Amino acid sequence: MRKPATLITGANGEMGQGLITALHEKNYKKIVAMDLNPLDDSITSYCSEEIIGNILDVDLIDQLNGEYEFDTIYHLAALLSTRAEFSPQSAHDVNVGGTMNLLNLALEQGRSQGKQIKFFFPSSIAVYGLKNLEEKEFAGAIKENSYRNPSTMYGCNKLYCEHLGNYYSNHYQRLGAEKYHSYIDFRSIRFPGIISSKTIPTAGTSDYIPEMLHSAAQGKPYSCFVRENTQIPFMTMPDAIGAIIQIMGVPRRNLSQSVYNIR
Template structure:
């Protein structure tokens, strides 16, 4: 008996995860499973078949998910954000790069197992860009995808590198093997600007002051 395909959402308790879970539940074509350090709010948890509590660095946990579900769609939202990454760059590399590598390898194994590519959605960031000074920024005008890919933050470095990792898994994975293994991961990526969180209050991002101000105003509280 064929298993119903599943969507895996890492970092599901954040703002994007809230919207994704609701949308996928309305669609109903996939089982929804999540992986996060924090539990979901009860009303969201009811829409999910299984909440896995843990880290994307726990490869044994990923192996368990691999054995129990047929995942054909991954939303990899888990990350250590920009401000926290500057204070703890080694930890940021572990979570943002090694964690992403674990998820890409997970998707590769899933793709090899059930014979079709796993769609891997990766939210990158405009932190992948970097300009040497404000004068250059003022002259640059509209910036293309491949322009100024010289990030100056750990978070930006992590995101840019993981974009390249995704391209490698999609197009060049183990390219010296006797049999072609690339194409099992359908990697898709978008560089987001700062996101305004309507439901959740974010933490750890450089631009978090904006949604924090909005949330405070909505509750009639001062913001300092």
């Protein structure tokens, strides 16, 4: 008999650790945490199962499908922006191929359980792109669905996965012989840079801000590589986790779309 649970990939990342802690505080008892690395000791006891593995391992995904009944999947695992620029093929494999694997897992779970599986995907403001400073100044404040022309591999991956989530939720194999039934309730937030007081991020384009803050707190000098007048939106990790909890707690009928910006 399969065990009911919530699945979190990328569980040992800074967002994964924050999410697991928040769910624990809300009395979630059956969290299956998956990551390439062992979980931090601070969150191990909050999870019913720890799985060290790769989201590209289809045999492992099949094993999860056979052992558990997931009602919710938080797919946080990703290759981040800076690393993605140095290894675009790996970024595509992990960020797109891995997401496809998790969406297919959600699809099989929905079919076997006969209900929609909630699926959360953290997107990014990296999905936006303007050609140069002149175009940015001309554009001013842009609308949510304007200028989605990413100029980084990470942004391309995120935007494509937003579309994949919409496809799996609303259009999957609609030309098939069987009448289409949606088994995935896809929800996503386009996050700006995120600042955490507990961890220093790695491999992200906007890491310079938290690095500056952590250096200042430690009384260390920090040399920043961006212009003095550079502006970029940020939010704190607790606010980001709170936003995830909120969007996943809203009834589907109250959502007008699947992907939201947040400031």
